[in-house]
Amino acid sequence: MEMIKNRARIEMSSMSENIGFARIAAATFAAQLNFTLAEIEEIKVAVSEAVSNCIIHGYENRPDGTIVLNMTIEDGKLKIEVEDFGVGIEDIEAAMQPSFTTSEERMGLGLVFINSFMNEMEIISTPGEGTLVRMVKIPEKSE
Amino acid sequence: MEMIKNRARIEMSSMSENIGFARIAAATFAAQLNFTLAEIEEIKVAVSEAVSNCIIHGYENRPDGTIVLNMTIEDGKLKIEVEDFGVGIEDIEAAMQPSFTTSEERMGLGLVFINSFMNEMEIISTPGEGTLVRMVKIPEKSE
Amino acid sequence: IGEIRRFIRDDGLVKVSRTLKESASRIRKFKESFIKEEGREPTVQEISQKTGLTPEDIINAMEAVQEPTSLFSPIFE
Numbered sequence: 001m002e003m004i005k006n007r008a009r010i011e012m013s014s015m016s017e018n019i020g021f022a023r024i025a026a027a028t029f030a031a032q033l034n035f036t037l038a039e040i041e042e043i044k045v046a047v048s049e050a051v052s053n054c055i056i057h058g059y060e061n062r063p064d065g066t067i068v069l070n071m072t073i074e075d076g077k078l079k080i081e082v083e084d085f086g087v088g089i090e091d092i093e094a095a096m097q098p099s100f101t102t103s104e105e106r107m108g109l110g111l112v113f114i115n116s117f118m119n120e121m122e123i124i125s126t127p128g129e130g131t132l133v134r135m136v137k138i139p140e141k142s143e
Numbered sequence: 144m145e146m147i148k149n150r151a152r153i154e155m156s157s158m159s160e161n162i163g164f165a166r167i168a169a170a171t172f173a174a175q176l177n178f179t180l181a182e183i184e185e186i187k188v189a190v191s192e193a194v195s196n197c198i199i200h201g202y203e204n205r206p207d208g209t210i211v212l213n214m215t216i217e218d219g220k221l222k223i224e225v226e227d228f229g230v231g232i233e234d235i236e237a238a239m240q241p242s243f244t245t246s247e248e249r250m251g252l253g254l255v256f257i258n259s260f261m262n263e264m265e266i267i268s269t270p271g272e273g274t275l276v277r278m279v280k281i282p283e284k285s286e
Numbered sequence: 287i288g289e290i291r292r293f294i295r296d297d298g299l300v301k302v303s304r305t306l307k308e309s310a311s312r313i314r315k316f317k318e319s320f321i322k323e324e325g326r327e328p329t330v331q332e333i334s335q336k337t338g339l340t341p342e343d344i345i346n347a348m349e350a351v352q353e354p355t356s357l358f359s360p361i362f363e
């Protein structure tokens with residue numbers, strides 16, 4: 001619908017302070033499209049979960065890693081990529097399963113939430129090199 | 144005062160939609176330090192003015208340029224750099240003067256605001272290559 | 287310059303902290319009446335058109351008044 005094409009790329013430290021930062025940055029960028037507040041909320045949760053995963057799993061809570069949040073608006077769609085250069089995921093299919101987690105006290109629902117809140121989702125990961133989560137959200141009103 | 148060191152680097156298109164995006168991103172990042180709401184508001188104005196200048200002057204309203212917003216928190220200070228790769232500034236000293244402007248309908252107060260709202264400010268520019276505005280803001284409470 | 291600073295401090299900025307909450311309640315009210323009339327949620331841009339707030343202000347206001355999202359809070363660290 002919109003003819004607008006816009007992009008923003010954020011590189012940030014793997015510090016938990018940046019989860020909120022990434023969430024607001026994504027929400028503000030997304031607001032250029034015709035999303036409802038509820039949809040914006042879903043985008044915020046998806047980005048929070050993806051960035052938390054980079055920090056907790058990818059960098060095992062080391063604060064000196066880099067996380068990239070890449071956002072593009074094109075053809076009325078919001079594309080978001082969250083990338084780290086940390087440990088990577090051995091078995092992506094297993095990681096996607098509800099309640100699968102590799103850390104004891106966690107719920108294993110982050111990737112499930114992302115998958116259910118976004119219209120498209122894809123994970124690309126190489127053990128020892130890092131993980132990229134790619135997601136697409138389309139305003140419901142435009143469909 | 145704070146021992147925290149954090150950084151975020153944002154690359155974005157030279158589109159006016161990104162002025163608000165940059166302002167909120169800077170405010171959210173700054174909120175990690177002990178700033179008052181009034182100080183956060185000053186940071187937002189400074190970043191808006193710097194990013195507007197990149198779009199209006201640096202890229203003469205072409206939307207295909209890149210603006211970099213680089214933010215660092217170190218030793219309790221917020222450092223912000225706003226950079227474009229556009230036309231550059233011939234005479235920086237002149238540009239800094241209140242009400243100096245090269246475009247008719249403008250007020251020529253952007254750089255004056257930045258200078259008054261931030262604790263430190265520096266401009267580095269090469270005609271034909273681009274402009275970097277570097278600023279530092281220190282929470283008043285910590286001084 | 288001191289003038290500008292004082293103006294914004296004494297006048298503009300007290301407003302800011304107040305308006306964040308005021309904006310949020312305006313947004314909520316508009317949203318409720320919109321849902322009643324249209325049978326669906328308004329988009330941020332529709333809220334922006336009707337309230338005169340920028341999309342950034344809307345996001346900011348909603349963030350400022352957000353209760354901890356209880357459903358998801360266990361997974362946020």
Ligand SMILES: Nc1ncnc2c1ncn2[C@@H]1O[C@H](COP(=O)(O)OP(=O)(O)O)[C@@H](O)[C@H]1O
Pocket residue numbers: 049053054055057058059084086087088089095096100101102103106107108109110111112131361
């Ligand atoms: N960025 C990442 N780097 C490495 N492993 C990851 C990453 N994201 C997810 N994982 C793996 O996928 C599992 C499931 O992730 P998630 O659904 O978010 O649940 P949780 O974070 O609660 O464990 C994690 O426990 C981890 O093993």
Ligand SMILES: Nc1ncnc2c1ncn2[C@@H]1O[C@H](COP(=O)(O)OP(=O)(O)O)[C@@H](O)[C@H]1O
Pocket residue numbers: 192196197200201202227229230231232238239243244245246249250251252253254255274
């Ligand atoms: N990023 C930039 N690139 C090129 N020229 C700039 C840039 N920023 C500022 N300038 C120059 O400095 C002048 C003063 O800037 P400013 O104080 O913001 O006033 P205004 O934007 O209202 O003209 C501008 O008119 C322009 O000539």
Ligand SMILES: [Mg+2]
Pocket residue numbers: 049052053109110111
């Ligand atoms: Mg997770």
Ligand SMILES: [Mg+2]
Pocket residue numbers: 192195196252253254
């Ligand atoms: Mg200006």
